[in-house]
Amino acid sequence: MNLTHFQTMLLFAFVVSVVFAFLSRRRLGSRLRYAVWAFLAFLLVALAMGWLMYPASH
Amino acid sequence: MPDETPELEPHVAETTPEPAMTQEPSPEQIAVSTIPEQFSEPQTEESSRIAHVTFIALVGWLVPGLGHLLQRRWGRAAIGFIAVGTMALAGLWMRGNVFPPQRSDAFGVLGFIADAGAGIFYLLAHTFQKAGSDVSHAAGDYGTRMLATAGVLNLLFVLDALETSRGKKD
Numbered sequence: 001m002n003l004t005h006f007q008t009m010l011l012f013a014f015v016v017s018v019v020f021a022f023l024s025r026r027r028l029g030s031r032l033r034y035a036v037w038a039f040l041a042f043l044l045v046a047l048a049m050g051w052l053m054y055p056a057s058h
Numbered sequence: 059m060p061d062e063t064p065e066l067e068p069h070v071a072e073t074t075p076e077p078a079m080t081q082e083p084s085p086e087q088i089a090v091s092t093i094p095e096q097f098s099e100p101q102t103e104e105s106s107r108i109a110h111v112t113f114i115a116l117v118g119w120l121v122p123g124l125g126h127l128l129q130r131r132w133g134r135a136a137i138g139f140i141a142v143g144t145m146a147l148a149g150l151w152m153r154g155n156v157f158p159p160q161r162s163d164a165f166g167v168l169g170f171i172a173d174a175g176a177g178i179f180y181l182l183a184h185t186f187q188k189a190g191s192d193v194s195h196a197a198g199d200y201g202t203r204m205l206a207t208a209g210v211l212n213l214l215f216v217l218d219a220l221e222t223s224r225g226k227k228d
Contacts, residue, residue, distance in 0.1 A: 005200070
C-alpha cells in the first residue's frame with residue numbers, strides 16, 4: 001500500500017481525532033465536535049509546520 | 059461508686075486467658091474466632107477486584123477494544139478495535155519496521171514498547187506482512203510511525219478501560 005505523505009497524515013489525523021473524541025467525550029454531539037476540531041487542528045498545524053520548514057529545503 | 063465494681067469483674071474475667079484448653083469453647087470464644095473471617099471478606103473482595111482489573115487490562119491489550127466490550131461499552135470497543143486495527147494494518151501494509159524485544163538500543167526499547175501495545179496486531183505482524191519491513195522508502199518510514207501510533211492508541215484504550223472498571227470514569 002503506497003500512500004503519499006499527505007494521505008498518510010490525513011489517515012493519522014482522522015483516526016487519532018476519532019479516538020481522542022471517543023475517549024474524552026461522552027455524548028455523540030460533543031464527540032463529533034471534538035473530532036472535527038482535533039482533525040482540523042492536526043491538519044492546520046501540519047500544513048503550517050510544512051510551510052515553515054519549506055525555505056530550509058531550498 | 060460501689061455500683062461500678064461488679065461491672066468491672068466480668069470484664070476482667072473475660073480478658074484473663076483460660077488455661078483449660080480441653081474445655082468446650084464458649085459462645086464468646088466462637089464469636090471471637092469468627093472475627094478474622096469477617097475482616098477477611100473485604101480483603102477477598104479487594105483481591106477479586108484487582109484480579110478483575112488485571113484481567114480487563116490484559117484482554118484489552120491483547121485484543122483492542124475487548125476491555126471495553128466486556129464492560130458493555132460498545133462504542134468505545136468498536137472504535138478501539140477499528141482504529142487500532144486500521145493504524146496497525148496500514149503500518150504493516152506500508153512495510154513499517156516492527157521492533158523486536160531488545161535492550162541494547164534505547165530507541166529500540168521505546169519502539170518495542172509502542173509497537174507491542176498493539177497486542178494481537180503486534181504478535182501477528184509477520185502473518186499480516188510476510189515480506190517484512192522496508193524502510194528504504196518513505197512509505198516504510200510512515201508505516202513505522204503508524205505501527206507505533208496503533209500501539210500507543212491501544213495503550214490509551216487499556217488505561218481508559220482500567221479507569222472504567224475501577225469506577226473512576228463513566
